[in-house]
Amino acid sequence: MIRTSLITLAFFAFLGSVQAITLPESAPVPGGVAVIKLDVDEKPVKAYFEKHRVMVLQQGQDWYAIVGLPLSLKPGKYTLSYTTRQQQQRHDFSVVDKEYATQRLTLKNKRMVNPTPKDLVRIGKESKIIHRALATWRATPDVNLNFEMPVEGIISSPYGLRRIFNGEPRNPHSGLDIAAAVGTPIHAPSGGVVLATGDYFFNGNTILLDHGQGLVTMYCHMSKIEVKPGQHVAQGQVIGLVGRTGRVTGPHLHWGVSLNNTMVEPHLFLHQP
Ligand SMILES: [Zn+2]
The missing domain is CATH 2.60.40.1590 (Peptidoglycan hydrolase domains)
Known part of the structure:
Protein backbone atom coordinates (compact mmCIF):
# COMPACT_ATOMS: atom_id res chain seq x y z
CA MET A 1 0.00 0.00 0.00
CA ILE A 2 2.78 2.37 1.00
CA ARG A 3 4.68 1.32 -2.10
CA THR A 4 1.69 2.07 -4.36
CA SER A 5 1.36 5.52 -2.78
CA LEU A 6 5.02 6.19 -3.34
CA ILE A 7 4.75 5.18 -6.99
CA THR A 8 1.63 7.35 -7.38
CA LEU A 9 3.44 10.23 -5.71
CA ALA A 10 6.46 9.79 -7.98
CA PHE A 11 4.15 9.67 -11.00
CA PHE A 12 2.45 12.94 -10.08
CA ALA A 13 5.79 14.55 -9.26
CA PHE A 14 6.92 13.52 -12.75
CA LEU A 15 3.73 14.93 -14.31
CA GLY A 16 4.24 18.12 -12.34
CA SER A 17 7.77 18.59 -13.62
CA VAL A 18 6.67 17.97 -17.20
CA GLN A 19 3.79 20.41 -16.94
CA ALA A 20 5.91 23.05 -15.23
CA ILE A 21 7.33 24.23 -18.55
CA VAL A 96 9.32 32.58 -43.42
CA ASP A 97 7.75 35.91 -44.40
CA LYS A 98 4.90 37.57 -42.52
CA GLU A 99 3.00 40.67 -43.65
CA TYR A 100 2.15 43.28 -41.05
CA ALA A 101 -0.48 46.00 -41.55
CA THR A 102 0.18 49.74 -41.69
CA GLN A 103 -1.32 52.21 -39.22
CA ARG A 104 -1.56 56.00 -39.62
CA LEU A 105 -1.76 58.05 -36.44
CA THR A 106 -2.22 61.76 -35.84
CA LEU A 107 -0.60 63.27 -32.76
CA LYS A 108 -1.54 66.80 -31.65
CA ASN A 109 1.71 67.12 -29.68
CA LYS A 110 4.20 67.65 -32.57
CA ARG A 111 7.17 67.18 -30.18
CA MET A 112 6.18 63.50 -29.92
CA VAL A 113 6.84 63.16 -33.67
CA ASN A 114 9.74 65.61 -34.05
CA PRO A 115 11.34 66.07 -30.61
CA THR A 116 13.40 69.21 -29.84
CA PRO A 117 17.24 68.94 -29.48
CA LYS A 118 16.79 69.00 -25.68
CA ASP A 119 14.20 66.21 -25.91
CA LEU A 120 16.66 64.20 -28.05
CA VAL A 121 19.30 64.36 -25.28
CA ARG A 122 16.73 63.02 -22.81
CA ILE A 123 15.55 60.34 -25.27
CA GLY A 124 19.20 59.24 -25.80
CA LYS A 125 19.78 58.79 -22.04
CA GLU A 126 16.51 56.90 -21.58
CA SER A 127 17.12 54.68 -24.56
CA LYS A 128 20.46 53.58 -22.99
CA ILE A 129 18.67 52.58 -19.77
CA ILE A 130 16.02 50.66 -21.71
CA HIS A 131 18.56 48.91 -23.95
CA ARG A 132 20.70 47.92 -20.97
CA ALA A 133 17.61 46.43 -19.29
CA LEU A 134 16.60 44.53 -22.44
CA ALA A 135 20.11 43.05 -22.73
CA THR A 136 19.92 41.56 -19.20
CA TRP A 137 20.85 37.90 -18.81
CA ARG A 138 19.94 36.22 -15.52
CA ALA A 139 20.64 32.48 -15.35
CA THR A 140 17.54 30.65 -14.10
CA PRO A 141 16.87 26.90 -14.56
CA ASP A 142 13.16 27.48 -15.23
CA VAL A 143 11.21 30.34 -16.74
CA ASN A 144 7.42 30.50 -16.57
CA LEU A 145 6.40 31.13 -20.17
CA ASN A 146 2.76 30.48 -19.42
CA PHE A 147 1.83 34.18 -19.36
CA GLU A 148 -1.39 35.75 -18.20
CA MET A 149 -2.77 38.85 -19.95
CA PRO A 150 -1.41 41.82 -17.92
CA VAL A 151 -4.57 43.91 -18.19
CA GLU A 152 -8.23 43.44 -19.05
CA GLY A 153 -9.07 45.56 -22.05
CA ILE A 154 -9.36 45.76 -25.81
CA ILE A 155 -6.40 45.17 -28.16
CA SER A 156 -6.17 48.61 -29.76
CA SER A 157 -2.95 48.08 -31.72
CA PRO A 158 -1.34 44.73 -32.50
CA TYR A 159 2.37 43.93 -32.54
CA GLY A 160 4.32 44.62 -35.75
CA LEU A 161 2.20 47.41 -37.25
CA ARG A 162 4.16 49.69 -39.56
CA ARG A 163 3.43 53.14 -38.21
CA ILE A 164 3.14 56.56 -39.79
CA PHE A 165 2.85 59.46 -37.34
CA ASN A 166 1.45 62.69 -38.85
CA GLY A 167 2.47 61.42 -42.30
CA GLU A 168 6.05 60.48 -41.27
CA PRO A 169 7.18 56.83 -41.08
CA ARG A 170 8.48 55.78 -37.65
CA ASN A 171 9.64 52.49 -36.08
CA PRO A 172 7.12 49.63 -36.36
CA HIS A 173 5.07 48.80 -33.29
CA SER A 174 7.26 46.67 -31.02
CA GLY A 175 4.55 45.64 -28.55
CA LEU A 176 0.87 45.07 -27.99
CA ASP A 177 -1.48 47.94 -27.02
CA ILE A 178 -4.34 47.14 -24.68
CA ALA A 179 -6.83 49.99 -24.25
CA ALA A 180 -8.38 50.32 -20.79
CA ALA A 181 -9.54 53.14 -18.51
CA VAL A 182 -6.96 55.16 -16.58
CA GLY A 183 -6.42 53.41 -13.23
CA THR A 184 -7.09 49.84 -14.45
CA PRO A 185 -4.65 47.51 -12.62
CA ILE A 186 -1.78 45.95 -14.56
CA HIS A 187 -0.69 42.48 -13.41
CA ALA A 188 2.69 40.80 -13.86
CA PRO A 189 2.00 38.16 -16.58
CA SER A 190 4.65 35.91 -15.01
CA GLY A 191 6.94 36.11 -11.98
CA GLY A 192 10.10 38.20 -12.21
CA VAL A 193 12.38 40.88 -10.84
CA VAL A 194 11.92 44.62 -11.51
CA LEU A 195 14.91 45.80 -13.55
CA ALA A 196 14.09 49.50 -13.93
CA THR A 197 11.29 52.02 -13.58
CA GLY A 198 11.10 55.58 -14.89
CA ASP A 199 9.14 58.34 -16.59
CA TYR A 200 10.43 58.28 -20.18
CA PHE A 201 9.76 60.73 -23.03
CA PHE A 202 8.02 58.35 -25.45
CA ASN A 203 7.07 55.51 -23.07
CA GLY A 204 5.79 57.59 -20.14
CA ASN A 205 5.77 55.81 -16.76
CA THR A 206 7.51 52.53 -17.49
CA ILE A 207 8.46 49.26 -15.77
CA LEU A 208 10.94 46.68 -17.10
CA LEU A 209 10.57 43.16 -15.65
CA ASP A 210 13.18 40.40 -15.87
CA HIS A 211 11.74 36.85 -16.03
CA GLY A 212 15.11 35.11 -16.48
CA GLN A 213 17.26 33.82 -19.38
CA GLY A 214 16.92 36.98 -21.46
CA LEU A 215 13.12 37.27 -21.24
CA VAL A 216 12.29 40.88 -20.30
CA THR A 217 8.86 42.51 -20.43
CA MET A 218 8.04 46.22 -20.60
CA TYR A 219 4.97 48.19 -19.44
CA CYS A 220 4.48 51.78 -20.67
CA HIS A 221 2.24 54.87 -20.41
CA MET A 222 1.15 54.02 -16.86
CA SER A 223 -0.54 56.51 -14.53
CA LYS A 224 1.11 54.89 -11.50
CA ILE A 225 4.08 52.58 -10.89
CA GLU A 226 3.54 50.28 -7.89
CA VAL A 227 6.94 48.52 -7.76
CA LYS A 228 10.61 49.40 -7.22
CA PRO A 229 13.80 48.23 -8.99
CA GLY A 230 15.13 45.02 -7.44
CA GLN A 231 11.69 43.97 -6.18
CA HIS A 232 10.54 40.39 -6.85
CA VAL A 233 7.00 40.14 -8.22
CA ALA A 234 4.74 37.09 -8.44
CA GLN A 235 2.58 36.14 -11.43
CA GLY A 236 -0.66 38.15 -11.20
CA GLN A 237 0.70 40.77 -8.77
CA VAL A 238 -0.36 44.37 -9.50
CA ILE A 239 2.68 46.32 -10.73
CA GLY A 240 1.00 49.56 -11.84
CA LEU A 241 -2.06 51.27 -13.26
CA VAL A 242 -3.07 52.06 -16.85
CA GLY A 243 -2.48 55.68 -17.86
CA ARG A 244 -1.83 58.01 -20.77
CA THR A 245 1.72 59.23 -20.13
CA GLY A 246 4.28 59.61 -22.97
CA ARG A 247 3.46 59.25 -26.70
CA VAL A 248 -0.21 58.21 -26.68
CA THR A 249 -3.49 59.03 -28.36
CA GLY A 250 -5.53 57.61 -25.45
CA PRO A 251 -5.18 55.58 -22.22
CA HIS A 252 -3.69 52.14 -22.82
CA LEU A 253 -0.96 49.74 -21.77
CA HIS A 254 1.85 49.25 -24.25
CA TRP A 255 3.17 45.78 -23.42
CA GLY A 256 6.50 44.72 -24.87
CA VAL A 257 8.08 41.25 -24.68
CA SER A 258 11.80 40.91 -25.38
CA LEU A 259 13.63 37.63 -25.84
CA ASN A 260 17.41 37.51 -26.54
CA ASN A 261 17.31 41.33 -26.76
CA THR A 262 14.61 41.20 -29.47
CA MET A 263 11.08 42.58 -29.16
CA VAL A 264 8.71 39.78 -30.22
CA GLU A 265 4.96 39.13 -30.53
CA PRO A 266 3.58 39.04 -26.93
CA HIS A 267 0.60 36.86 -27.94
CA LEU A 268 2.96 33.89 -28.41
CA PHE A 269 3.39 33.68 -24.61
CA LEU A 270 -0.27 33.88 -23.64
CA HIS A 271 -1.56 30.48 -22.68
CA GLN A 272 -4.13 29.03 -25.01
CA PRO A 273 -7.55 28.26 -23.49
ZN1 LIG B 1 2.20 50.49 -28.21
Whole structure:
Protein backbone atom coordinates (compact mmCIF):
# COMPACT_ATOMS: atom_id res chain seq x y z
CA MET A 1 0.00 0.00 0.00
CA ILE A 2 2.78 2.37 1.00
CA ARG A 3 4.68 1.32 -2.10
CA THR A 4 1.69 2.07 -4.36
CA SER A 5 1.36 5.52 -2.78
CA LEU A 6 5.02 6.19 -3.34
CA ILE A 7 4.75 5.18 -6.99
CA THR A 8 1.63 7.35 -7.38
CA LEU A 9 3.44 10.23 -5.71
CA ALA A 10 6.46 9.79 -7.98
CA PHE A 11 4.15 9.67 -11.00
CA PHE A 12 2.45 12.94 -10.08
CA ALA A 13 5.79 14.55 -9.26
CA PHE A 14 6.92 13.52 -12.75
CA LEU A 15 3.73 14.93 -14.31
CA GLY A 16 4.24 18.12 -12.34
CA SER A 17 7.77 18.59 -13.62
CA VAL A 18 6.67 17.97 -17.20
CA GLN A 19 3.79 20.41 -16.94
CA ALA A 20 5.91 23.05 -15.23
CA ILE A 21 7.33 24.23 -18.55
CA THR A 22 4.95 25.49 -21.21
CA LEU A 23 6.74 26.22 -24.44
CA PRO A 24 5.41 28.94 -26.73
CA GLU A 25 4.07 27.91 -30.11
CA SER A 26 6.88 27.96 -32.68
CA ALA A 27 6.36 30.87 -35.09
CA PRO A 28 9.52 31.20 -37.23
CA VAL A 29 8.57 34.57 -38.77
CA PRO A 30 10.06 38.07 -38.37
CA GLY A 31 8.88 39.18 -34.90
CA GLY A 32 8.09 35.60 -33.90
CA VAL A 33 9.72 32.90 -31.78
CA ALA A 34 11.43 29.76 -33.08
CA VAL A 35 11.19 26.80 -30.70
CA ILE A 36 14.04 24.47 -31.65
CA LYS A 37 14.58 20.99 -30.21
CA LEU A 38 18.28 20.51 -29.53
CA ASP A 39 20.13 17.34 -30.43
CA VAL A 40 21.73 16.82 -27.01
CA ASP A 41 21.33 14.52 -24.04
CA GLU A 42 22.90 16.76 -21.43
CA LYS A 43 22.16 20.33 -20.52
CA PRO A 44 23.50 22.61 -23.26
CA VAL A 45 25.81 25.14 -21.70
CA LYS A 46 25.03 28.02 -24.02
CA ALA A 47 23.02 28.74 -27.18
CA TYR A 48 23.43 31.78 -29.41
CA PHE A 49 21.52 33.43 -32.23
CA GLU A 50 23.00 36.44 -34.04
CA LYS A 51 25.53 36.90 -31.18
CA HIS A 52 22.82 37.01 -28.49
CA ARG A 53 22.53 34.37 -25.77
CA VAL A 54 19.33 32.37 -26.22
CA MET A 55 16.96 30.82 -23.66
CA VAL A 56 17.26 27.03 -23.25
CA LEU A 57 14.63 25.03 -21.34
CA GLN A 58 14.06 21.38 -20.56
CA GLN A 59 10.71 19.72 -21.22
CA GLY A 60 10.62 16.10 -20.13
CA GLN A 61 13.85 14.55 -21.44
CA ASP A 62 14.24 17.08 -24.25
CA TRP A 63 16.00 20.42 -24.48
CA TYR A 64 14.67 23.37 -26.46
CA ALA A 65 16.07 26.72 -27.52
CA ILE A 66 13.48 29.52 -27.50
CA VAL A 67 14.73 32.05 -30.04
CA GLY A 68 13.34 35.58 -30.43
CA LEU A 69 13.40 36.68 -34.10
CA PRO A 70 13.74 40.40 -34.92
CA LEU A 71 10.90 42.08 -36.80
CA SER A 72 13.53 43.38 -39.25
CA LEU A 73 14.80 39.85 -40.06
CA LYS A 74 14.70 38.97 -43.77
CA PRO A 75 13.05 35.62 -44.54
CA GLY A 76 15.64 32.92 -45.27
CA LYS A 77 18.01 30.40 -43.65
CA TYR A 78 19.49 31.09 -40.23
CA THR A 79 21.70 29.19 -37.80
CA LEU A 80 21.43 28.61 -34.08
CA SER A 81 24.71 27.58 -32.49
CA TYR A 82 25.00 25.79 -29.16
CA THR A 83 27.62 24.12 -27.04
CA THR A 84 27.63 21.48 -24.35
CA ARG A 85 30.67 20.41 -22.35
CA GLN A 86 31.24 17.70 -24.98
CA GLN A 87 30.47 19.31 -28.29
CA GLN A 88 29.70 22.29 -30.44
CA GLN A 89 26.58 22.10 -32.62
CA ARG A 90 24.68 24.10 -35.19
CA HIS A 91 21.05 23.95 -36.18
CA ASP A 92 19.84 25.53 -39.41
CA PHE A 93 16.26 26.73 -39.62
CA SER A 94 14.10 28.77 -41.97
CA VAL A 95 12.39 32.06 -41.24
CA VAL A 96 9.32 32.58 -43.42
CA ASP A 97 7.75 35.91 -44.40
CA LYS A 98 4.90 37.57 -42.52
CA GLU A 99 3.00 40.67 -43.65
CA TYR A 100 2.15 43.28 -41.05
CA ALA A 101 -0.48 46.00 -41.55
CA THR A 102 0.18 49.74 -41.69
CA GLN A 103 -1.32 52.21 -39.22
CA ARG A 104 -1.56 56.00 -39.62
CA LEU A 105 -1.76 58.05 -36.44
CA THR A 106 -2.22 61.76 -35.84
CA LEU A 107 -0.60 63.27 -32.76
CA LYS A 108 -1.54 66.80 -31.65
CA ASN A 109 1.71 67.12 -29.68
CA LYS A 110 4.20 67.65 -32.57
CA ARG A 111 7.17 67.18 -30.18
CA MET A 112 6.18 63.50 -29.92
CA VAL A 113 6.84 63.16 -33.67
CA ASN A 114 9.74 65.61 -34.05
CA PRO A 115 11.34 66.07 -30.61
CA THR A 116 13.40 69.21 -29.84
CA PRO A 117 17.24 68.94 -29.48
CA LYS A 118 16.79 69.00 -25.68
CA ASP A 119 14.20 66.21 -25.91
CA LEU A 120 16.66 64.20 -28.05
CA VAL A 121 19.30 64.36 -25.28
CA ARG A 122 16.73 63.02 -22.81
CA ILE A 123 15.55 60.34 -25.27
CA GLY A 124 19.20 59.24 -25.80
CA LYS A 125 19.78 58.79 -22.04
CA GLU A 126 16.51 56.90 -21.58
CA SER A 127 17.12 54.68 -24.56
CA LYS A 128 20.46 53.58 -22.99
CA ILE A 129 18.67 52.58 -19.77
CA ILE A 130 16.02 50.66 -21.71
CA HIS A 131 18.56 48.91 -23.95
CA ARG A 132 20.70 47.92 -20.97
CA ALA A 133 17.61 46.43 -19.29
CA LEU A 134 16.60 44.53 -22.44
CA ALA A 135 20.11 43.05 -22.73
CA THR A 136 19.92 41.56 -19.20
CA TRP A 137 20.85 37.90 -18.81
CA ARG A 138 19.94 36.22 -15.52
CA ALA A 139 20.64 32.48 -15.35
CA THR A 140 17.54 30.65 -14.10
CA PRO A 141 16.87 26.90 -14.56
CA ASP A 142 13.16 27.48 -15.23
CA VAL A 143 11.21 30.34 -16.74
CA ASN A 144 7.42 30.50 -16.57
CA LEU A 145 6.40 31.13 -20.17
CA ASN A 146 2.76 30.48 -19.42
CA PHE A 147 1.83 34.18 -19.36
CA GLU A 148 -1.39 35.75 -18.20
CA MET A 149 -2.77 38.85 -19.95
CA PRO A 150 -1.41 41.82 -17.92
CA VAL A 151 -4.57 43.91 -18.19
CA GLU A 152 -8.23 43.44 -19.05
CA GLY A 153 -9.07 45.56 -22.05
CA ILE A 154 -9.36 45.76 -25.81
CA ILE A 155 -6.40 45.17 -28.16
CA SER A 156 -6.17 48.61 -29.76
CA SER A 157 -2.95 48.08 -31.72
CA PRO A 158 -1.34 44.73 -32.50
CA TYR A 159 2.37 43.93 -32.54
CA GLY A 160 4.32 44.62 -35.75
CA LEU A 161 2.20 47.41 -37.25
CA ARG A 162 4.16 49.69 -39.56
CA ARG A 163 3.43 53.14 -38.21
CA ILE A 164 3.14 56.56 -39.79
CA PHE A 165 2.85 59.46 -37.34
CA ASN A 166 1.45 62.69 -38.85
CA GLY A 167 2.47 61.42 -42.30
CA GLU A 168 6.05 60.48 -41.27
CA PRO A 169 7.18 56.83 -41.08
CA ARG A 170 8.48 55.78 -37.65
CA ASN A 171 9.64 52.49 -36.08
CA PRO A 172 7.12 49.63 -36.36
CA HIS A 173 5.07 48.80 -33.29
CA SER A 174 7.26 46.67 -31.02
CA GLY A 175 4.55 45.64 -28.55
CA LEU A 176 0.87 45.07 -27.99
CA ASP A 177 -1.48 47.94 -27.02
CA ILE A 178 -4.34 47.14 -24.68
CA ALA A 179 -6.83 49.99 -24.25
CA ALA A 180 -8.38 50.32 -20.79
CA ALA A 181 -9.54 53.14 -18.51
CA VAL A 182 -6.96 55.16 -16.58
CA GLY A 183 -6.42 53.41 -13.23
CA THR A 184 -7.09 49.84 -14.45
CA PRO A 185 -4.65 47.51 -12.62
CA ILE A 186 -1.78 45.95 -14.56
CA HIS A 187 -0.69 42.48 -13.41
CA ALA A 188 2.69 40.80 -13.86
CA PRO A 189 2.00 38.16 -16.58
CA SER A 190 4.65 35.91 -15.01
CA GLY A 191 6.94 36.11 -11.98
CA GLY A 192 10.10 38.20 -12.21
CA VAL A 193 12.38 40.88 -10.84
CA VAL A 194 11.92 44.62 -11.51
CA LEU A 195 14.91 45.80 -13.55
CA ALA A 196 14.09 49.50 -13.93
CA THR A 197 11.29 52.02 -13.58
CA GLY A 198 11.10 55.58 -14.89
CA ASP A 199 9.14 58.34 -16.59
CA TYR A 200 10.43 58.28 -20.18
CA PHE A 201 9.76 60.73 -23.03
CA PHE A 202 8.02 58.35 -25.45
CA ASN A 203 7.07 55.51 -23.07
CA GLY A 204 5.79 57.59 -20.14
CA ASN A 205 5.77 55.81 -16.76
CA THR A 206 7.51 52.53 -17.49
CA ILE A 207 8.46 49.26 -15.77
CA LEU A 208 10.94 46.68 -17.10
CA LEU A 209 10.57 43.16 -15.65
CA ASP A 210 13.18 40.40 -15.87
CA HIS A 211 11.74 36.85 -16.03
CA GLY A 212 15.11 35.11 -16.48
CA GLN A 213 17.26 33.82 -19.38
CA GLY A 214 16.92 36.98 -21.46
CA LEU A 215 13.12 37.27 -21.24
CA VAL A 216 12.29 40.88 -20.30
CA THR A 217 8.86 42.51 -20.43
CA MET A 218 8.04 46.22 -20.60
CA TYR A 219 4.97 48.19 -19.44
CA CYS A 220 4.48 51.78 -20.67
CA HIS A 221 2.24 54.87 -20.41
CA MET A 222 1.15 54.02 -16.86
CA SER A 223 -0.54 56.51 -14.53
CA LYS A 224 1.11 54.89 -11.50
CA ILE A 225 4.08 52.58 -10.89
CA GLU A 226 3.54 50.28 -7.89
CA VAL A 227 6.94 48.52 -7.76
CA LYS A 228 10.61 49.40 -7.22
CA PRO A 229 13.80 48.23 -8.99
CA GLY A 230 15.13 45.02 -7.44
CA GLN A 231 11.69 43.97 -6.18
CA HIS A 232 10.54 40.39 -6.85
CA VAL A 233 7.00 40.14 -8.22
CA ALA A 234 4.74 37.09 -8.44
CA GLN A 235 2.58 36.14 -11.43
CA GLY A 236 -0.66 38.15 -11.20
CA GLN A 237 0.70 40.77 -8.77
CA VAL A 238 -0.36 44.37 -9.50
CA ILE A 239 2.68 46.32 -10.73
CA GLY A 240 1.00 49.56 -11.84
CA LEU A 241 -2.06 51.27 -13.26
CA VAL A 242 -3.07 52.06 -16.85
CA GLY A 243 -2.48 55.68 -17.86
CA ARG A 244 -1.83 58.01 -20.77
CA THR A 245 1.72 59.23 -20.13
CA GLY A 246 4.28 59.61 -22.97
CA ARG A 247 3.46 59.25 -26.70
CA VAL A 248 -0.21 58.21 -26.68
CA THR A 249 -3.49 59.03 -28.36
CA GLY A 250 -5.53 57.61 -25.45
CA PRO A 251 -5.18 55.58 -22.22
CA HIS A 252 -3.69 52.14 -22.82
CA LEU A 253 -0.96 49.74 -21.77
CA HIS A 254 1.85 49.25 -24.25
CA TRP A 255 3.17 45.78 -23.42
CA GLY A 256 6.50 44.72 -24.87
CA VAL A 257 8.08 41.25 -24.68
CA SER A 258 11.80 40.91 -25.38
CA LEU A 259 13.63 37.63 -25.84
CA ASN A 260 17.41 37.51 -26.54
CA ASN A 261 17.31 41.33 -26.76
CA THR A 262 14.61 41.20 -29.47
CA MET A 263 11.08 42.58 -29.16
CA VAL A 264 8.71 39.78 -30.22
CA GLU A 265 4.96 39.13 -30.53
CA PRO A 266 3.58 39.04 -26.93
CA HIS A 267 0.60 36.86 -27.94
CA LEU A 268 2.96 33.89 -28.41
CA PHE A 269 3.39 33.68 -24.61
CA LEU A 270 -0.27 33.88 -23.64
CA HIS A 271 -1.56 30.48 -22.68
CA GLN A 272 -4.13 29.03 -25.01
CA PRO A 273 -7.55 28.26 -23.49
ZN1 LIG B 1 2.20 50.49 -28.21
